[in-house]
Amino acid sequence: MLGKLLKHEFRATGRTMLPVYGAVVVLAVLANVSIRMLSGNVGPLLSIFFGLIVAAFGICVVAAGVMTLVLMVKRFYTNYLKDEGYLMHTLPVSVHGLVWSKMIVSIVWFAATFAVIGLVLLLTAIIQTDTSLAQFFAGFPSWAEIREGLDQYGIRLGDLWFIGFEALLCVIVGSLFTCLHFYAAMSLGHMFAKDKILLSIVFFVAISFVLSMATTGYSAGRFYSLESMDVTLDTAQEAIRFAKAMLGEMLLVEAVQTAVLYVATVLGLKRGLNLA
Amino acid sequence: MAILECKDLSKRFGKIQALDSINLKIEPGRVVGLLGPNGSGKTTLIKLANGLLTPTSGEILIDGKAPGKETKAIVSYLSDKEYLPEWMSAKQLMDFFTDFYADFDRERAKEMLTRLGIDETMRIKQMSKGTREKVQLILVMSRQAKLYLLDEPIGGVDPATRDYILDTIIRNYNPSAAVVISTHLIADVEQVLDDVIFIQNGHVTLQSSVDEIREEKGKSVDAYFREVFKC
Numbered sequence: 086m087l088g089k090l091l092k093h094e095f096r097a098t099g100r101t102m103l104p105v106y107g108a109v110v111v112l113a114v115l116a117n118v119s120i121r122m123l124s125g126n127v128g129p130l131l132s133i134f135f136g137l138i139v140a141a142f143g144i145c146v147v148a149a150g151v152m153t154l155v156l157m158v159k160r161f162y163t164n165y166l167k168d169e170g171y172l173m174h175t176l177p178v179s180v181h182g183l184v185w186s187k188m189i190v191s192i193v194w195f196a197a198t199f200a201v202i203g204l205v206l207l208l209t210a211i212i213q214t215d216t217s218l219a220q221f222f223a224g225f226p227s228w229a230e231i232r233e234g235l236d237q238y239g240i241r242l243g244d245l246w247f248i249g250f251e252a253l254l255c256v257i258v259g260s261l262f263t264c265l266h267f268y269a270a271m272s273l274g275h276m277f278a279k280d281k282i283l284l285s286i287v288f289f290v291a292i293s294f295v296l297s298m299a300t301t302g303y304s305a306g307r308f309y310s311l312e313s314m315d316v317t318l319d320t321a322q323e324a325i326r327f328a329k330a331m332l333g334e335m336l337l338v339e340a341v342q343t344a345v346l347y348v349a350t351v352l353g354l355k356r357g358l359n360l361a
Numbered sequence: 362m363a364i365l366e367c368k369d370l371s372k373r374f375g376k377i378q379a380l381d382s383i384n385l386k387i388e389p390g391r392v393v394g395l396l397g398p399n400g401s402g403k404t405t406l407i408k409l410a411n412g413l414l415t416p417t418s419g420e421i422l423i424d425g426k427a428p429g430k431e432t433k434a435i436v437s438y439l440s441d442k443e444y445l446p447e448w449m450s451a452k453q454l455m456d457f458f459t460d461f462y463a464d465f466d467r468e469r470a471k472e473m474l475t476r477l478g479i480d481e482t483m484r485i486k487q488m489s490k491g492t493r494e495k496v497q498l499i500l501v502m503s504r505q506a507k508l509y510l511l512d513e514p515i516g517g518v519d520p521a522t523r524d525y526i527l528d529t530i531i532r533n534y535n536p537s538a539a540v541v542i543s544t545h546l547i548a549d550v551e552q553v554l555d556d557v558i559f560i561q562n563g564h565v566t567l568q569s570s571v572d573e574i575r576e577e578k579g580k581s582v583d584a585y586f587r588e589v590f591k592c
Contacts, residue, residue: 178433
């Protein structure tokens with residue numbers, strides 16, 4: 086059933102996100118033309134016009150990011166905690182399925198927004214600096230050069246892949262955490278009969294406070310000095326070992342916090358659901 | 362086995378006792394009126410049966426099981442709220458119901474929409490209130506469910522729509538299934554009911570067949586309800 090929930094969630098959210106991406110791309114094209122025009126000899130009125138297009142592109146890029154976050158919150162709220170909840174919570178699916186479908190779709194849109202904005206800005210940079218793609222990529226070191234550099238410092242390629250993998254997991258778990266921070270606050274806030282939105286905000290702040298206190302307390306005890314961690318950064322291998330351990334520990338802390346928020350979200354929806 | 366059973370079921374919201382030690386059984390093949398004044402606990406009972414609320418104490422069983430994923434597959438629920446996503450068209454909603462409910466009869470739904478002249482491609486937000494309610498009812502009654510829980514299906518609609526809704530319920534429900542209709546508009550539903558449950562201040566005050574009431578009290582259900590719940 087998760088597949089079906091995902092299908093309908095993509096259908097529901099795609100109608101918002103795809104036009105936003107379309108607007109970013111169209112405005113990127115117009116902004117690039119405008120920047121070219123502005124560098125030529127144009128009158129004051131046209132300068133204002135082209136300037137506004139470039140500004141609109143900037144605003145649209147920011148709006149795409151904000152929209153992704155707003156949509157993640159709004160879909161959970163309207164679909165599960167308002168009247169649509171009468172439809173969604175009476176489907177023959179588990180609460181876990183309901184929560185995961187929202188998280189997975191949100192993360193896909195986070196990644197898509199990041200990719201679209203990144204690509205558009207990169208292409209804009211390439212176009213505006215009159216650089217060809219070949220010239221642009223020539224600026225990056227070759228694979229052989231990377232291997233040579235690693236060998237020089239005695240770093241194994243496997244270690245770098247491992248760090249990359251840990252960093253990727255941190256980003257994924259961090260994204261889940263972001264979703265669940267909002268979801269848990271809303272689920273708990275909506276267990277009450279009155280002032281549901283206000284209470285959701287209170288829970289959001291309270292969760293932020295408790296989790297940051299717990300993390301700070303843990304980090305202060307664990308990472309207060311390199312000596313306390315039995316780490317020296319004298320060699321590149323040592324630095325790699327430290328980075329691996331550090332990322333692993335960050336991942337663990339993030340995963341524990343995410344799990345706590347997941348349980349709070351599921352319990353809120355399962356035990357405390359109180360649709361108006 | 363009863364399709365819906367409550368055993369000492371209670372639900373409390375803070376200081377308010379919405380349901381208090383309710384015991385009742387609803388058998389398959391019956392059309393049951395859940396009747397009571399506003400605030401008597403009808404919607405709370407139906408929400409509990411759908412797993413939208415959790416009992417404070419006691420239990421509620423659907424086909425012998427506590428509300429959950431399995432029972433939701435056999436219960437067709439019509440809320441008293443407009444709960445269909447406004448951006449969706451009737452066609453998209455039929456896709457949605459086809460995906461999630463194995464017992465959804467798409468052809469039946471299409472036939473009913475056509476008979477009522479409702480354009481499948483029209484979005485919910487473009488429809489009038491009455492049309493939206495008809496679409497909700499069509500989707501709910503196009504399932505071959507074991508239990509239909511209809512919360513105020515005729516509240517707030519014009520008499521012609523009211524007749525259509527009752528006709529749809531009677532003509533489309535699976536004869537081996539039970540239908541529970543929650544309402545306070547008794548005169549309108551009395552003709553289609555087999556049994557009635559009177560509920561007041563969270564207590565079941567009567568569970569009887571319509572025929573028994575007519576024979577023993579010599580009154581219609583509507584007249585008897587007015588007598589029992591006289592202010």
